[in-house]
Amino acid sequence: MEPEKDVSRIRSFEPIVDKNSRILILGSIPGEESLRLQQYYAHPRNLFWHLIYNIFGCEPQDDYNSRISFLKEKGIALWDVYKSCTREGSLDSNIRNEELNDVAGLLESYPNIKAVFCNGGESERKFRTRILNNVNRPIPYKRLYSTSPANASVPFQKKYENWLQVRNAIENRILYKYVFDTCIGIIRVYSNGSGITRVVLPGSDDMPDNSYTVFSKDELAEEAGEQIIEYFSGTRKRFSVPVKIEGTEFEKKIFTILKEIPYGTTVSYGKLAEMAGRNGAARAVGRAVRKNPVPILVPCHRVVASSGKTIGFMGVRGNPLQNKLLQLEKGYA
16 A cells, blocks of 8 residues: 655635726636746646737737736736645646635625636636635626646637637626526526616527627526516516617617507507608518517517518518417417
């Protein structure tokens, strides 16, 4: 039997943070090369610095002080979940006897930090299971691909696209998603924190992955989802959650009018054009209705042909989902 190796206790660094920090990136604990040089992510094959500079379209700098200045300029705070531990080598799987950093206290001291990104699975697991419950405010978090040399099987381009979420968050391109099941299938609701920006019904394309950083549901997305569930149960006929819709002035006018079309009734494209002060603009109304990003909340399913027939919904001619929604309302009206 081999004698146990004498593994010394290692300690993490002080956080890189200031009052302008807007997001926090959490690692596990510095590797051997980082400890030797007393620098975050010092291993030459660790991709952290390459990714951070690349997502902002900048050339990486070699000088460590310049790197720290770059982080602060971009509003990025940096720390680790572990304050100290014993570890043979640099692999997270070898971490033993760990002591946690007071990440919750850091987030309380720096209220401008609005999101946490975890560099790999170890930091995400510890943040989720040991730290998050101690944070005294809602804080969205997300796991990113580890930048460690041990994660070299993931191509750089894939990591780059994944880490772009850091820039999206800093630049306030953030959405919160709530996914739930209904009698018509899975529905996805997106909030930007102040309004619902998209409702994705079965058969519709979901949000593109790299346009926004998408976190798990916030209170607004969940409330919208609960109201939609109430709609399907027949207990809700109007919605109170705010919506945020982009479009031309004409399109926005159409959406505003649509919200006032009573539950269980329909309106023709021509009549909707007349209500918007654009007699004869039924085709333009049709184009606007097809662009509605928040169906059900803005009830474009209530728009029909002048004959009363359903001719298209969500850009799909003869979409059976429209009839299902109209029949549901007819049954509860």
